[in-house]
Structures are given as C-alpha cells and as structure tokens.
Amino acid sequence: MRDGCIEGAPMxxxxxxxxxxxxxxxxSAVEALRRKFLPASSLKExxxxxxxxxxxxxxxxxxxxxxxxxxxxxxxxxxxxxxVGFAGWVALPDDSSYRRILVIAAAxxxxxxxAKAADRGDVLTLEQDIAARYVLTGPQxxxxxxxxxxxxxxxxxxxxxHDTWVRDSEIRAARSAAQAVCYLHxxxxxxxxxxxxxxxxxxxxxxxxxxxxxxxxxxxxxHYVGRSLLHRRWSGHKxxxxxxxxxxxxxxxxxxxxDVVLNGQFTYQSHRRYLGGWISRARYVAAYxxxxxxxxxxxxxxxxxxxxxxxxxxxxxxxxEIEEVAVMEQIERYxx
Numbered sequence: 001m002r003d004g005c006i007e008g009a010p011m012x013x014x015x016x017x018x019x020x021x022x023x024x025x026x027x028s029a030v031e032a033l034r035r036k037f038l039p040a041s042s043l044k045e046x047x048x049x050x051x052x053x054x055x056x057x058x059x060x061x062x063x064x065x066x067x068x069x070x071x072x073x074x075x076x077x078x079x080x081x082x083x084v085g086f087a088g089w090v091a092l093p094d095d096s097s098y099r100r101i102l103v104i105a106a107a108x109x110x111x112x113x114x115a116k117a118a119d120r121g122d123v124l125t126l127e128q129d130i131a132a133r134y135v136l137t138g139p140q141x142x143x144x145x146x147x148x149x150x151x152x153x154x155x156x157x158x159x160x161x162h163d164t165w166v167r168d169s170e171i172r173a174a175r176s177a178a179q180a181v182c183y184l185h186x187x188x189x190x191x192x193x194x195x196x197x198x199x200x201x202x203x204x205x206x207x208x209x210x211x212x213x214x215x216x217x218x219x220x221x222x223h224y225v226g227r228s229l230l231h232r233r234w235s236g237h238k239x240x241x242x243x244x245x246x247x248x249x250x251x252x253x254x255x256x257x258x259d260v261v262l263n264g265q266f267t268y269q270s271h272r273r274y275l276g277g278w279i280s281r282a283r284y285v286a287a288y289x290x291x292x293x294x295x296x297x298x299x300x301x302x303x304x305x306x307x308x309x310x311x312x313x314x315x316x317x318x319x320x321e322i323e324e325v326a327v328m329e330q331i332e333r334y335x336x
Contacts, residue, residue, distance in 0.1 A: 030134045037135060041073045046140070050078050051148040054085025054103045057096050061089055061239065061305045068268075068275060069309075077110040077141045083268035083275075087261045090244065092170060093237045102264060104149045109267075111137055111146065169225060171262050173233040174244055176224040178258055180205035180234070181245035184289055185316040187331040198335045200293050202234050208327040218322050239301040242290065246281035249314055250274055280312040287311055 017023060034043060048067070053060055064082050067074075084106045088099035114136035118128040133142070146154070184200035191198035206227050213220045224230075234241065247258035257274055260266050286302040293299070319327060 030130065030139075033131075033135050034138065038138075039073055042075050042138075044074075046074060046078070046144075049144050049148065050081040050085070051103060051107075051145050054081060054088075054099050055096060059085070059089040059093065059096070059099070061086065062307065065279070065305065066307065068272075069279065075138050075140045076114075076136065077107065077138075077145060079272075080106050080110050080268045081145055083272070084266065087266035088264075090240050090247070091174060091262050091264070092167070093240055104154050106267065107145050107149050108154060110141070169229060170233075172223070172225045173229045174262055175248075175258070176209070176230045177233045177241055178244040178248040179224065180209070180230065181241055181285065181289065182248070182316050182319075183208045183327050183331060185245075185285075186319070186328065187335065188289055188292065189316065190328065190332065191335045194335060196335050198292070198331070200289055201295070202231065204331065204334050206230065207333075208330040211326040211330045212323060215322065215326055218326070238295075238298045239305045241298070242282040242285035242302045242306070243278070246278055246285055246314075249281060249317055250278060276310075277312060279306055280310040281314055282306055283309060284311040284313055288313070 048063075053064055064086050068079055068082055068086060081103055084102040085099050088095075088102045092098045111132075115132045117136055118132035120128060137146075180202065183205045187198045187200060187204070209220075209224060209227065209230070212218050212224075213226075225233075244258060247261055248256050250257040252260055252271070252274065257266075257271070257278060260271060282302070283306050286299050286306065290299040290302060318324075
C-alpha cells in the first residue's frame with residue numbers, strides 16, 4: 001500500500017472505503033451475526049488484554065488464575081491464551097520469552113480451528129472467511145491477541161517449542177522440586193500414622209535425594225538434579241512448588257499433568273477439565289505440608305497465587321521400592 005492506495009489496483013483512497021456506507025453495512029451485518037449466534041457473555045468488552053498479561057516479565061499469576069477459574073466465557077480464545085501463559089509460568093517462571101512462544105502458537109491454533117470449523121471442503125468463499133474471521137474468531141480476539149502477537153508476521157516468526165526450549169536441567173529441576181514435596185508428603189503422613197511430629201523442610205528432602213544419589217542401583221542423574229539447582233528452583237519460585245507437585249499426582253491418559261505442562265502441551269481446550277482439581281490439590285499441599293514448615297513464606301506465597309477455595313485431599317504417589325527404602329530411611333530420622 002502506498003499513499004493510502006492499494007498497490008496494483010485502480011487508484012482508490014482507503015479512507016473512502018473505510019468510511020463508505022457499504023462498509024458500515026458490512027460492520028452492522030457482522031455485529032448482527034455475532035449477536036445472533038454467540039453467547040451474550042462472550043460479547044462483553046474486557047478491560048484486560050490476555051497477551052499483555054502473559055508477556056509480563058513478572059507474571060500476574062493470581063489475576064490470571066482468577067480469570068481461568070471463573071465461570072465467564074468471555075470471547076473465544078481469551079482463556080486459551082491465558083491458560084498457556086499460566087502453564088508456561090509454572091514450568092519456567094523466569095522465562096517470558098517461552099511464554100511468548102506458547103501464546104503465539106495458541107493464538108494461531110485458535111484461528112486455525114475457526115477456519116477449519118467454517119471450511120466446507122470446497123474453494124474458500126467470502127462467507128466462510130467472514131464466519132471464520134469475524135464471527136468465530138471475532139474482532140476482539142483479532143485486536144487484543146492477533147494484532148498484539150504481530151499479525152501476519154506471527155506466522156513467520158513463531159518457532160517450535162521443541163526447537164527453542166532445550167533446557168533439560170530446568171525441566172529436571174522442576175521435576176525434582178515436585179518430587180521433593182512428594183517425599184515431604186510421605187514424611188508428614190508417616191508421622192501422622194505414628195502419632196508423632198515431622199517438620200518438613202527442603203534440607204530434609206535433600207537428605208533423601210543425597211541418599212538416592214549414593215545408590216548405584218538407582219539412576220539418579222536421569223531423573224533429578226543436584227542440590228544447587230534444586231535449591232535455586234525451590235528458593236527462587238516458592239509459589240510454583242505446590243502447583244508442580246499437585247500436577248505430578250494427576251493422571252492424564254498415559255502421563256501426568258506435570259508431564260503435559262513441562263512438555264509445553266497444556267491447552268485450555270484439552271485440559272481445562274483438570275484445572276479445578278489441580279488448584280484444589282495445590283491448596284491442600286499448602287495447608288497440609290507447607291503450613292508445618294518453619295519457612296512461613298512458602299505458605300503465604302502459595303496462597304497468594306492460589307487464593308482461598310476448595311481443597312482436595314489426596315495421598316502421595318507410591319514410591320518405587322528402591323526409592324522408598326532410601327527415602328523413608330532418611331525422612332524417618334526427623335520424625336520425633
């Protein structure tokens with residue numbers, strides 16, 4: 001386009017097109033279609049932009065979670081963007097660039113799904129394009145999300161998660177943190193069975209890891225990181241620990257929800273059924289395990305993200321036999 005004119009077309013002023021009565025009629029028709037075929041709640045205006053929230057260096061996890069858990073529909077795609085942002089933050093709290101990759105991929109997938117829904121197997125028609133773009137995708141998504149991720153250029157710049165996210169040590173650190181909480185959960189339960197007391201702490205979980213690392217018959221390096229990386233993940237992101245552990249206890253087909261999150265596969269459309277249970281289990285972790293710790297910030301930081309609400313009690317996953325012997329031997333030393 002040059003000087004308000006369309007390249008290769010008869011000289012037309014774009015402002016003239018935009019301000020024409022015909023364009024007003026088109027907009028009115030699209031708005032009428034949306035009012036007729038979409039739920040009223042999905043048409044209301046929002047004062048928050050999901051992309052801006054997901055892109056922030058300091059991710060607003062509490063605000064995002066409230067939106068994901070409420071019963072509102074908002075416009076199509078709104079919660080899809082927020083959900084991948086939340087999962088990306090749980091996996092890599094410091095990496096806003098990783099969240100950007102997930103957001104762009106989710107936004108383009110949403111538009112692809114809308115186009116597929118309108119497809120009738122023949123040559124694309126104007127009616128199908130209008131239905132896909134302006135009814136199913138919708139103007140607010142196009143403005144708030146598609147334009148914000150770069151518009152047409154997003155198709156060129158979005159990289160694959162697996163091509164760009166080669167951070168095996170960080171994945172294992174997240175898994176190690178989840179497993180550390182698991183060991184402490186076993187310790188609290190064991191103390192309860194004995195009618196005694198156990199004060200969980202990271203150092204006591206580390207003692208269990210150290211015992212495992214010394215065993216020649218346990219592939220420690222394949223599963224867990226050493227104490228320095230574990231300390232860094234635990235101390236730097238206390239508010240994610242309950243989420244990591246509770247996700248590891250939820251089965252999703254042939255894997256756990258933690259696998260889904262750490263592999264960059266979490267989506268609102270596929271996994272929203274697990275979201276409420278995930279959060280209610282994480283609240284239980286804070287109340288049952290973290291509240292017994294000397295580190296009170298762990299509980300307060302966790303509750304600051306999760307808020308108040310339903311808690312779901314659950315038992316820790318059974319440990320492998322080799323693991324159980326080494327871990328419980330260490331944990332039971334601290335039961336008084």
